[in-house]
Amino acid sequence: xGELIRFEKSSELCRLIDTLAEFSExxxxxxxxGVTRLLYTKPWIEAQYFLAETMKDAGLEVxxxxxxxxxxxxxxxxxxxxVILTGSHVDTVRNGGKLDGAYGIIGGIAALxxxxxxxxxxxxxxxxxSFCEEEGSRFPIAYWGSGNMTGQLDGRNxxxxxxxxxxxxxxxxxxxxxxxxxxxxxxxxxxxxFVELHIEQGVILERMAKQIGIVEAIVGQRRYSVxxxxxxxxxxxxxxxxxxxxxxxxxxxIVRLELLATRAASLVATVGRIQATPxxxxxxxxxxxxxxxxxxxxxxxxxxxxDYLFQEYEDIANRRGLALVVTPWLATxxxxxxxxxxxxxxxxCGKLSLTHRRMFSGAGHDAQLFAGLCPTAMIFVPSKAGIxxxxxxxxxxxxxxxxxxxxxxxxxxxxxxxxxx
Amino acid sequence: xGELIRFEKSSELCRLIDTLAEFSExxxxxxxxGVTRLLYTKPWIEAQYFLAETMKDAGLEVxxxxxxxxxxxxxxxxxxxxVILTGSHVDTVRNGGKLDGAYGIIGGIAALxxxxxxxxxxxxxxxxxSFCEEEGSRFPIAYWGSGNMTGQLDGRNxxxxxxxxxxxxxxxxxxxxxxxxxxxxxxxxxxxxFVELHIEQGVILERMAKQIGIVEAIVGQRRYSVxxxxxxxxxxxxxxxxxxxxxxxxxxxIVRLELLATRAASLVATVGRIQATPxxxxxxxxxxxxxxxxxxxxxxxxxxxxDYLFQEYEDIANRRGLALVVTPWLATxxxxxxxxxxxxxxxxCGKLSLTHRRMFSGAGHDAQLFAGLCPTAMIFVPSKAGIxxxxxxxxxxxxxxxxxxxxxxxxxxxxxxxxxx
Numbered sequence: 097x098g099e100l101i102r103f104e105k106s107s108e109l110c111r112l113i114d115t116l117a118e119f120s121e122x123x124x125x126x127x128x129x130g131v132t133r134l135l136y137t138k139p140w141i142e143a144q145y146f147l148a149e150t151m152k153d154a155g156l157e158v159x160x161x162x163x164x165x166x167x168x169x170x171x172x173x174x175x176x177x178x179v180i181l182t183g184s185h186v187d188t189v190r191n192g193g194k195l196d197g198a199y200g201i202i203g204g205i206a207a208l209x210x211x212x213x214x215x216x217x218x219x220x221x222x223x224x225x226s227f228c229e230e231e232g233s234r235f236p237i238a239y240w241g242s243g244n245m246t247g248q249l250d251g252r253n254x255x256x257x258x259x260x261x262x263x264x265x266x267x268x269x270x271x272x273x274x275x276x277x278x279x280x281x282x283x284x285x286x287x288x289x290f291v292e293l294h295i296e297q298g299v300i301l302e303r304m305a306k307q308i309g310i311v312e313a314i315v316g317q318r319r320y321s322v323x324x325x326x327x328x329x330x331x332x333x334x335x336x337x338x339x340x341x342x343x344x345x346x347x348x349x350i351v352r353l354e355l356l357a358t359r360a361a362s363l364v365a366t367v368g369r370i371q372a373t374p375x376x377x378x379x380x381x382x383x384x385x386x387x388x389x390x391x392x393x394x395x396x397x398x399x400x401x402x403d404y405l406f407q408e409y410e411d412i413a414n415r416r417g418l419a420l421v422v423t424p425w426l427a428t429x430x431x432x433x434x435x436x437x438x439x440x441x442x443x444x445c446g447k448l449s450l451t452h453r454r455m456f457s458g459a460g461h462d463a464q465l466f467a468g469l470c471p472t473a474m475i476f477v478p479s480k481a482g483i484x485x486x487x488x489x490x491x492x493x494x495x496x497x498x499x500x501x502x503x504x505x506x507x508x509x510x511x512x513x514x515x516x517x
Numbered sequence: 518x519g520e521l522i523r524f525e526k527s528s529e530l531c532r533l534i535d536t537l538a539e540f541s542e543x544x545x546x547x548x549x550x551g552v553t554r555l556l557y558t559k560p561w562i563e564a565q566y567f568l569a570e571t572m573k574d575a576g577l578e579v580x581x582x583x584x585x586x587x588x589x590x591x592x593x594x595x596x597x598x599x600v601i602l603t604g605s606h607v608d609t610v611r612n613g614g615k616l617d618g619a620y621g622i623i624g625g626i627a628a629l630x631x632x633x634x635x636x637x638x639x640x641x642x643x644x645x646x647s648f649c650e651e652e653g654s655r656f657p658i659a660y661w662g663s664g665n666m667t668g669q670l671d672g673r674n675x676x677x678x679x680x681x682x683x684x685x686x687x688x689x690x691x692x693x694x695x696x697x698x699x700x701x702x703x704x705x706x707x708x709x710x711f712v713e714l715h716i717e718q719g720v721i722l723e724r725m726a727k728q729i730g731i732v733e734a735i736v737g738q739r740r741y742s743v744x745x746x747x748x749x750x751x752x753x754x755x756x757x758x759x760x761x762x763x764x765x766x767x768x769x770x771i772v773r774l775e776l777l778a779t780r781a782a783s784l785v786a787t788v789g790r791i792q793a794t795p796x797x798x799x800x801x802x803x804x805x806x807x808x809x810x811x812x813x814x815x816x817x818x819x820x821x822x823x824d825y826l827f828q829e830y831e832d833i834a835n836r837r838g839l840a841l842v843v844t845p846w847l848a849t850x851x852x853x854x855x856x857x858x859x860x861x862x863x864x865x866c867g868k869l870s871l872t873h874r875r876m877f878s879g880a881g882h883d884a885q886l887f888a889g890l891c892p893t894a895m896i897f898v899p900s901k902a903g904i905x906x907x908x909x910x911x912x913x914x915x916x917x918x919x920x921x922x923x924x925x926x927x928x929x930x931x932x933x934x935x936x937x938x
Binding site for chain 1: 717718719720721724736738740750751752753754755756757758759762764765767768769770771772775778779783784785786787788789790791793796797798799800801802808810812878879880881903905906
């Protein structure tokens with residue numbers, strides 16, 4: 097069964113990615129600060145219309161939905177059959193890279209173009225989407241595109257969400273030509289599968305020398321602020337056994353966190369931010385605040401880990417005479433991907449002679465919004481040094497082509513075969 | 518031998534301390550931000566002239582030296598005999614307390630006044646000094662007063678030392694009426710002893726419920742900046758075993774420091790300041806910088822401790838794949854006080870029925886400038902909660918009186934007895 101589609105290092109793929117990257121704030125200054133393409137801004141509008149033209153050139157029927165998601169359609173012979181959807185997001189973080197999001201859109205267009213040119217109309221309709229927003233970089237909301245497409249953000253009031261200049265999301269949406277009656281909502285409930293092609297944004301594939309990552313789950317996240325309060329005292333006149341040193345306590349917390357996280361398979365835990373008070377060399381810190389970022393693919397493990405950790409933290413704080421306050425500020429549950437699709441991708445990688453690895457996504461993606469609605473898959477390609485959200489984000493043309501090969505082969509199986517596996 | 522002099526809770530002592538505290542920046546605003554009396558400022562000048570009048574009222578001959586140290590003299594019957602000196606510093610930190618420095622000056626004046634009124638002229642000359650500067654709060658130099666009196670800062674160029682407004686120390690000194698020919702240098706090489714009365718600025722006496730601290734040595738200090746460099750990476754997509762986490766490394770350093778310091782008797786070690794980069798919750802810190810403040814009364818122990826610590830730090834950094842840079846920026850050697858004077862003070866405490874404890878000074882004091890020139894002693898009284906350099910600095914009137922009792926009794930032994938012990 098199935099056709100194997102091999103994309104070679106493609107100058108066309110890279111050219112489109114480079115062209116899309118030019119739709120960015122700061123390009124008129126010629127600076128190299130990376131790509132900044134925030135929701136409903138001028139570069140964003142121009143990028144979506146550029147992608148619409150690119151989709152038309154690929155032979156796709158093009159439409160926008162109500163919030164500005166762009167959809168390119170390759171109609172299937174059975175118009176009643178559920179749609180097979182691929183794509184990613186067109187928005188970026190500030191000073192981001194060329195590939196995050198963009199690769200999944202352009203890779204999807206390339207796959208559909210190749211499939212149409214080579215095999216004609218599929219049995220089932222194929223669509224590629226350029227989601228309007230995923231990063232949460234302009235307004236205090238993320239997944240605005242996929243959240244609206246899947247109906248999960250329907251009730252969200254765009255009037256209340258403001259950017260840093262006080263402009264509401266609704267107003268920005270309408271100014272850019274969306275949010276009114278002209279473009280309808282994306283028709284829901286008709287999806288057979290969603291497949292997202294994305295750069296890994298991590299170091300695993302590079303370090304393991306694998307060409308393709310097959311995502312088994314998108315991790316759940318917990319974020320906390322931890323505050324430890326002791327007594328600020330003179331660094332010279334306070335003996336070690338008379339201290340309530342918030343810094344020493346925080347250090348013990350961080351060491352303990354690392355040890356426990358290392359023991360819990362595939363869990364990651366990070367203290368990214370720390371602030372001591374008064375933060376003076378010759379004063380024992382009276383207060384230390386730090387953040388916790390804890391992620392795992394299993395909700396039970398995540399809950400158990402956090403409960404266990406905070407019990408240990410209480411014990412340590414009590415022993416040290418420190419007051420402990422733990423404030424949660426983010427909690428998302430892990431999202432499993434389709435086992436069936438992951439198995440298909442694994443088989444395709446074998447047939448395409450691409451080395452591969454099953455893995456988790458440590459970052460959130462549009463795919464997690466679809467996993468509850470239809471079989472959902474993610475395909476990763478390596479990121480150089482794991483760098484992302486940076487102008488230094490890079491995957492080689494060969495690596496980018498490998499990902500599109502797997503995507504196109506999978507879409508062929510899903511849309512052109514007689515029966516869905 | 519010896520007269521025992523008992524000062525009771527003294528409204529006069531407290532009144533003088535309160536009055537001196539009024540010579541402060543910000544007093545015209547009526548705020549309660551503490552005492553700010555920086556070298557050669559208007560409140561400083563007014564404070565020194567207030568103290569000069571207080572000394573005259575106590576029956577002392579008064580003079581200033583070249584840099585603005587104020588000396589009150591109770592001439593002895595043997596004008597050739599070496600002088601017995603007591604006193605402390607008149608300057609403060611910004612928003613400091615009423616007692617740091619001030620207590621030693623006013624306590625010294627009270628002692629000399631009582632001795633003169635009760636016993637008349639001593640065998641040997643007694644002097645009380647109000648050092649112009651000790652804290653280093655205005656210019657980037659500390660011990661300007663005692664350093665000049667002892668000849669240890671003679672070669673220092675006051676033209677090059679500038680305050681935050683660019684005013685040179687020399688210019689500020691001349692504007693306030695010093696630094697020129699009018700006031701001579703303090704005559705050196707004629708000291709029999711130096712005794713400094715001071716608040717503890719620590720928690721030991723309070724926690725141990727002792728009335729008097731007898732200082733055996735002023736600790737030596739080492740200060741360092743430690744920089745750990747790893748790799749900043751995504752907190753979600755970087756597995757624990759692929760991290761070079763500067764924060765986790767710093768935490769291990771701090772825990773190790775505390776453990777080693779707790780094992781080394783009477784050593785204190787503090788991480789007061791920390792800075793992570795980029796300091797964002799969902800990014801593994803690529804760089805963490807922190808300060809080390811390490812103090813002990815024995816130079817050999819201090820050196821050994823630091824050498825041992827940094828060897829351990831190198832091992833930890835190597836194991837973690839972190840780059841380590843340790844930059845020293847302060848090193849002072851411990852200064853032993855006179856064993857003979859400490860013994861005399863201990864005996865006097867016994868006779869006065871004052872509980873006492875031999876201890877180290879974890880902070881620097883003017884006394885350390887004299888220890889190489891003449892027998893030198895320090896007498897501590899308890900500080901409430903160890904708080905100093907703060908408006909909350911406090912010792913009770915009884916505690917303040919106890920310290921003056923010991924000082925006056927010691928000065929009587931040193932200046933009125935036939936032979937120096």
